[in-house]
Amino acid sequence: MPKALVDFLTVLLNGVTLAALYFVVASGFTLIFGLMRTTNMAHGSLYMLGAYAGVSAYTATGNWLIALVAGFAVVVVVGVVIHLGLLSRMAGQDLRQALVTIGLSIIIADLLLAKYGGLTFQIEPPSVATGSVAIPFVVNGTYSAYRLFMIAVAAAVYGGLWLVLNRTRIGWYIRAGIDDRDMLSALGVNVSRVFLFVFALGAGLAGLSGVIGTTALSISPGEDGRYLLSSLVVVIVGGMGSLGGAVIGALIIGLSEQIGLFYAPTYSIFITFVIMAAVLAVRPQGLLGRPA
Amino acid sequence: MSWVRSRQGIVTIVALLILVVYPLVMPRFWVLSIGSYSIILGIAALSLVFMSGYGGMVSLAQAALAGFAAYMLALATLAPSTNATGSAIGFGLPALAGAVIAVVLTTALGALFGAISARSYGTYFLMLTLALAVGFFYIVLQNYEIFGGHIGFAGILGPTGQPRANPEVFYYICLATATAVYLGLRYIVRSQLGLTFQGVRDNPRRMAALGYRVAAHRIALFAIAGFVAGLSGVLGAWYRGNISPGIVDLSRTIDVLIIAVIGGLGYPIGAFVGAVVFVLMDVFASSISLFGFSFDERFNTLIGVGFVVIVLVAPDGLVGLANRAWQSATHRGGGRRRAVDPLAAEAGLLAAPMPATSIAPSEPAGDGTPSNK
Amino acid sequence: MFGAKTGRGLVALMFVASIAASACGGSSGGDKxxxxxxxxxxxxxxxxxxxxxxxxxxxxxxxxxxxxxxxxxxxxxxxxxxxxxxxxxxxxxxxxxxxxxxxxxxxxxxxxxxxxxxxxxxxxxxxxxxxxxxxxxxxxxxxxxxxxxxxxxxxxxxDGAQWMAGLGKYAFTTKGYKNVAIVAEDYSFPYTQVGGFMYEFCAAGGHVVQKNWVPLGTKDYSSVVSNLPTSGVDAIYVALGGSDAVNFFTQYNQAGGKAKFIGGSITVDQSVLSVTGSFKDQLAGTIAAGPTADSAxxxxxxxxxxxxxxxxxxxxxxxxxxxxxxxxxxxxxxxxxxxxxxxxxxxxxxxxxxxxxxxxxxxxxxxxxxxxxxxxxxNYVTEVQKGADGNLQNVVISKADNVDQTLGLGATSPFLAQPVSRDFPSCP
Incomplete structure (x- = not known):
């Protein structure tokens, strides 16, 4: 097999595995926006909070799964507090909610810096996904086991969300709420409780993805802005509020970033934003989004 | 009523007098790093207030537009030289010519941003402009051939040379620019065009049905805001003497929004109030301590908490807060029946219920424009 | 209201300014x-x-x-x-x-x-x-x-180039690295570090066959790793710091890479060596240089x-x-x-x-x-070695005294004819 083709296939796999991470991060963001129309600008900070919570749990127990649960649970609790204390008081005021979450993101990031300092932390992958595995058609003939594992995690998150949305009563409420909030309320459903559930779940997914990302890469100050941006771009391209859109958006962004990094490193990050602007100029609501 | 009006006139005149006398009595640091810098940031925030107020477009691209103007100014006015990669840059034009070119190009970039985002609304628009701003940041960070990369450009000189050589003159340039922008925007919003902007903001479909080209108007609005942000960028470049990607990074981008929200997103003067408060906090945070807790290192927590509190208790910002206090103080004198500016009513853009003591949004605007409710 | 409320806005503005002005008074006298x-x-x-x-x-x-x-x-x-x-x-x-x-x-x-x-x-x-x-x-x-x-x-x-003094010569002469690929962040500090390394390494006869300048803000290095030559280089010079270094080493390790490393002054410092992670197994033997050495x-x-x-x-x-x-x-x-x-x-x-x-x-x-x-x-040249307690530490290999800004090349050296950049110096 020619080297150029092996290179290309490896870069594609790099892009797909990065897309898996981006999807998991963005899924909570798009879920919250889809139902509540809330642009949670603190999403990146919640990612970072989950990551650090996972680091603390991992340091204490040495168990990846416990770290994952800790990252999810801590951020669920914080999400509930944010929703009950702030966001539910300004329901329906999209911009004001966005502004409040900007303020929150600044506070959370600064307090995490105070607690954990500027150092870098990492979580070791679970034993099923350590080291590298031999697979054909990639550079060197080996590939990171954990990056392949991330694809499985992303698929599990997608499947889990699909089941919740399509096979449970609360999922039925959520889908109905996305279509018509007022009608759902008129039917006697406690909409504010559905909102709380969705915000807590979306926040928890941010925390969960923090642990997953910290295992694949690492966590240090500044990561919040990075994952907020990646989530924004993924859901803008894919269409806000659409789970399938988040998959497509994550694939486009993950692939373009890695292909760019390999073939045109200087402008690799910029390319991402060109793609986004191009998509929006043609389809303002994103690829799978419904018209605003 | 006439009493109120004349007193307001007096206040305005006194305030302007103080602004004019300010640089003559204050030390240089206060003239430049507080006074001039606040005005420069205020002009950038004013471009955002204008867009949000008259277009319903809350943009995060203003810092990028200002930064673009600074880069264009640097390229136009710096002496021709060779950059790191060996290509020649800099045209050595006079400062004022460079400023004109920079502002014209920034207006064009504003129009381009407008064209890209013309069909996006609300939070989509917010995020799209954020992405445009970040995209611009990555271009200037990575491009050494035109934008000088991570280091950017130094040695940018204004028409009066180093600002610190003639602080008062530089301050007056900033003050005059801000006043001109303020009056110019006021003229625009009271013109036929301004009314159309508001119509497009409030009901794009109806305006389209009436034959107005909605997208074109939104692009024009973005271009005007680009012009204003460009002026801020030119003054900022003269003030700093340099331009680098740090000036257009994510936190600077959000700073402009924070300034506008602190002052009051619905009030043009709020842009300047917010800028003064922001600059003072920024400069003196290291001197602030509460109950023995110094905010030296936790400055961002201070900013974040202050921002959340303002959004919670004063959705129309400090100016809105002062307004309400004034209203209740002059309540008896019939001061309520006062001209209502469409922008003030547009404080409802934050979708915050207007407090009873504040201006009732349902009142028709004093200059005959229809309110948005 | 662009007119009507100006007065009150300005009052508010002046109020704030006056508070601030009173808050910053002078300080007391005493001894000079x-x-x-x-x-x-x-x-x-x-x-x-x-x-x-x-x-x-x-x-x-x-x-x-x-x-x-x-x-x-x-x-x-x-x-x-x-x-x-x-x-x-x-x-x-x-x-x-x-x-x-x-x-x-x-x-x-x-x-x-x-x-x-x-x-x-x-x-x-x-x-x-x-x-x-x-x-x-x-x-x-x-x-x-x-x-x-x-x-x-x-x-x-x-400066950042002086911090590399001794490293290029040591890599070429003692370690025998003839061909090196570079991974570094894309801004002035790594340019300076890479430049300082290359002044000595190129002058000694070494070749830098590939330079990967990674944009600031990149965290996923997997495609940078894929781009590194799998043969024909003796070592990879890595000028990344903190989390970037951790990310790169982790991904290089997970991709099954086997090369030796040469580090910049902050690539293998304590902030990286103190991170727990299996990537560190590969760092033993990494040489680096800088103005301090913990083990002096x-x-x-x-x-x-x-x-x-x-x-x-x-x-x-x-x-x-x-x-x-x-x-x-x-x-x-x-x-x-x-x-x-x-x-x-x-x-x-x-x-x-x-x-x-x-x-x-x-x-x-x-x-x-x-x-x-x-x-x-x-300036010190150091090498990462496994200590008695099993932890990695930097051991001093050599120390150079009185290092000047040209690393002894003299100000007229062709290596110093231009400021360091992505493309300069160069010895492919």
Whole structure:
């Protein structure tokens, strides 16, 4: 097999595995926006909070799964507090909610810096996904086991969300709420409780993805802005509020970033934003989004 | 009523007098790093207030537009030289010519941003402009051939040379620019065009049905805001003497929004109030301590908490807060029946219920424009 | 209302301004007080190094004087007041804070800033304030002093290229690395480090066959790893720091890469070696260079570390590169002040003249200034080795003394004909 083709296939796999991470991060963001129309600008900070919570749990127990649960649970609790204390008081005021979450993101990031300092932390992958595995058609003939594992995690998150949305009563409420909030309320459903559930779940997914990302890469100050941006771009391209859109958006962004990094490193990050602007100029609501 | 009006006139005149006398009595640091810098940031925030107020477009691209103007100014006015990669840059034009070119190009970039985002609304628009701003940041960070990369450009000189050589003159340039922008925007919003902007903001479909080209108007609005942000960028470049990607990074981008929200997103003067408060906090945070807790290192927590509190208790910002206090103080004198500016009513853009003591949004605007409710 | 509410808005504006004006009054008199402004990074990713930098300043002050109840430091016949300001590692903020210290706080001497591009901005500003003395913090760009120097800017620490002294020769001659690929972040500090390495490595006959400049903000290095040659290179030179280094090493390790590494000055420091992760297994044998070495055994270093640990119970396990730089800069200032007995009259002319002649024995070796007021000092080549306790540590391989800014090549060397950049120097 020619080297150029092996290179290309490896870069594609790099892009797909990065897309898996981006999807998991963005899924909570798009879920919250889809139902509540809330642009949670603190999403990146919640990612970072989950990551650090996972680091603390991992340091204490040495168990990846416990770290994952800790990252999810801590951020669920914080999400509930944010929703009950702030966001539910300004329901329906999209911009004001966005502004409040900007303020929150600044506070959370600064307090995490105070607690954990500027150092870098990492979580070791679970034993099923350590080291590298031999697979054909990639550079060197080996590939990171954990990056392949991330694809499985992303698929599990997608499947889990699909089941919740399509096979449970609360999922039925959520889908109905996305279509018509007022009608759902008129039917006697406690909409504010559905909102709380969705915000807590979306926040928890941010925390969960923090642990997953910290295992694949690492966590240090500044990561919040990075994952907020990646989530924004993924859901803008894919269409806000659409789970399938988040998959497509994550694939486009993950692939373009890695292909760019390999073939045109200087402008690799910029390319991402060109793609986004191009998509929006043609389809303002994103690829799978419904018209605003 | 006439009493109120004349007193307001007096206040305005006194305030302007103080602004004019300010640089003559204050030390240089206060003239430049507080006074001039606040005005420069205020002009950038004013471009955002204008867009949000008259277009319903809350943009995060203003810092990028200002930064673009600074880069264009640097390229136009710096002496021709060779950059790191060996290509020649800099045209050595006079400062004022460079400023004109920079502002014209920034207006064009504003129009381009407008064209890209013309069909996006609300939070989509917010995020799209954020992405445009970040995209611009990555271009200037990575491009050494035109934008000088991570280091950017130094040695940018204004028409009066180093600002610190003639602080008062530089301050007056900033003050005059801000006043001109303020009056110019006021003229625009009271013109036929301004009314159309508001119509497009409030009901794009109806305006389209009436034959107005909605997208074109939104692009024009973005271009005007680009012009204003460009002026801020030119003054900022003269003030700093340099331009680098740090000036257009994510936190600077959000700073402009924070300034506008602190002052009051619905009030043009709020842009300047917010800028003064922001600059003072920024400069003196290291001197602030509460109950023995110094905010030296936790400055961002201070900013974040202050921002959340303002959004919670004063959705129309400090100016809105002062307004309400004034209203209740002059309540008896019939001061309520006062001209209502469409922008003030547009404080409802934050979708915050207007407090009873504040201006009732349902009142028709004093200059005959229809309110948005 | 663009008209109607102007009055009240302006009132609010003036109200705020008047509060602020009253809040910043003058300070009290007493013994003659010399004001020193300290500028380091206190927010963002470089907050930890910035705090350590300030520890360096205070350690030097404590060595020469006694802290008074007022917070000032009593010296022989005068007092020193230290006023600290924090930046966020961007040139714009560093410039703002430098202006605040010079113009609002009226400091006589400024010590700072921390990072390279901040240093270039402050140097440019220094030219406009010729009657104040500027002393570097830990910023290490070559051209802060090498090209277009400011006559009132002094640097008692070495630059990012000097920090590579000895490494290129060691890699080529002793380790036998002939062909090297480079992975580095895409901005001035790594350009300087890569340049310093290549001055020696290329001059010795080595080849740099591939340079990967990774954009700032990149965290997923997998496609950079895929792009590295799998054969034909003896080692990979990595100039990344902190989380970027951790990410790169992790992904290189997971992709099954086997190459040896050469590190920049912050690539394999304690902030990376103290991270728990399996990527570290591959780091044993990595050579690097820098102005400090934790495991140095000379008495000056041991005394310095002991004093650091005694003075700062909340400090780092070892004073880092940033603490040492700020420490040396402050020692330089205090020596200069001692020489003129605290006399800063005549636009600080006598002080600056004395400062240019200062030389002293610092914790890592002798420090003196060249004609551009740039330090000539010592540098270490180190190697990561597994200690008796199983932890990785940097072991000193060699130490070079009196390293000048050209690494001994001389200012007319073709390697110094251009500023370092993505493409220069080059020896493919």
């Amino acid at each position: 007080v010399i004001k020193i402004g300290g500028l380091a990074t206190l927010s963002g990713p470089f907050a930890v190094p910035g705090q350590d930098g300030f520890r360096g300043v205070e350690q030097a002050l404590a060595k020469y004087g006694k802290k008074l109840a007022s917070g000032n430091w009593q010296m022989d016949g005068y007092q020193i007041q230290l006023i600290k300001e924090g930046s966020d590692a961007t040139p714009a903020v560093a410039l703002e804070k430098a202006k605040k210290l010079i113009e609002q706080d009226n400091v006589d001497i400024l010590i700072g800033p921390l990072s390279g591009d901040e240093g270039l901005a402050v140097k440019d500003y220094a030219k406009t304030v010729p009657d104040k003395t500027f002393v570097n913090g830990s910023s290490a760009a070559q051209d802060t002093t090498f090209r277009d120097a400011a006559p009132n800017f002094f640097r008692f620490s070495t 055994t000379n008495q000056e270093w041991l005394d310095y570390v002991k004093a650091y640990k005694a003075q700062f119970t909340d400090g780092l396990p070892f004073p880092g590169l940033f603490a040492l730089s700020y420490y040396n800069e402050t020692i330089g200032v205090l020596e200069g002040l001692k020489a003129v007995k605290g006399d800063l009259s005549n636009k600080e002319a006598a002080f600056m003249a004395a400062l240019a002649k200062v030389s002293f024995d610092g914790p890592t070796g002798h420090v003196s200034l060249d004609a551009n007021r740039q330090a000539i000092s010592s």
